[in-house]
Amino acid sequence: MDATVTVQSVESVGPDTVAVTFDSPDEFDAKPGQFVRLTADVGGESESRFYTVSSPDTDGSFETTVGLDGGEFAASLADLEPGDTVDVSGPFGEDYYEGEPRAVVLAGGPGIGPAVAIAEAALDAGNEAAVVYQSDAPAHTDRLDRVRDRGGSVVVTADDVDDAVTDAVTGVDGETAFVYGFAEFVDDATAALTDAGFDGETKVENFG
Structure with missing residues (x-):
């Protein structure tokens, strides 16, 4: 519209x-x-x-x-x-939250916007959320704190995300990964999901 x-x-x-x-x-x-x-x-x-x-x-x-x-x-x-x-x-866009029972959101840089939105939407629906956010100058920290307070998992790091992704992935039925960020982050994050043994659906928005 x-x-x-x-x-x-x-x-x-x-x-x-x-x-x-x-x-x-x-x-x-x-x-x-x-x-x-x-x-x-x-x-x-x-x-x-x-x-x-x-x-x-x-x-x-x-x-x-x-x-x-x-x-x-x-x-x-x-x-x-x-x-x-x-x-x-x-x-x-077709890669958005659709009520999945567990959302694992991997965000780099500007990907924090959709990350907090998806995490909050999942928790609002009574579902689970985990956020892994790579940034050396993080934004939306207040909202991330509230996600933690509501039982969501949040990791913010300036380093690589491999260990955090491994910890975030549980393998439960319906677990879906959402990856948002620039191309280099998207490549690193999707590789980390593979290394973690994630075999669920992955939704990706590459910001270029």
């Missing part, structure tokens, strides 16, 4: 990272792990970028997480104020 959405809030959620929350348009139903295309004015020109939904649901509002290393477009989103509007299209 295509719509114009209003900004509810812009909040710092970590080093050079903000969460932008928008009003959800009518009939908008994005799942954790899907993404949208945002279109905004940047220096007098209309530009678009894709961002993954980082809220566990889109009832009334939805959130995207924006890294400020994303150039002028990201900076323009960080400068938005409540009441401003942007255009949104979507949702897009």
Whole structure:
């Protein structure tokens, strides 16, 4: 769908990272792990970028997480104020949370947005969640703490994720791995899943 959405809030959620929350348009139903295309004015020109939904649901509002290393477009989103509007299209993507009984989410860098969304959605549904997050400047630490408090497993590391992935994988029926990040992380994370003996479904979103 295509719509114009209003900004509810812009909040710092970590080093050079903000969460932008928008009003959800009518009939908008994005799942954790899907993404949208945002279109905004940047220096007098209309530009678009894709961002993954980082809220566990889109009832009334939805959130995207924006890294400020994303150039002028990201900076323009960080400068938005409540009441401003942007255009949104979507949702897009097939690799999202669909109620799996155990979600093992491996996130690198900007993959933290969908990671916290999926973990929260899984716990909200009474299911299990584990997050392995590779970053030397982590974002969404408050939400990760709440995932831990609710019984989810969370490992944040600046090093390789091999041991953490091995610990996160249990082999229970329906366990599904979700991998979100740039290409190098995706390759390392999927290799770690293989080394851990994981043979369940793997859903991957490669950010390039």
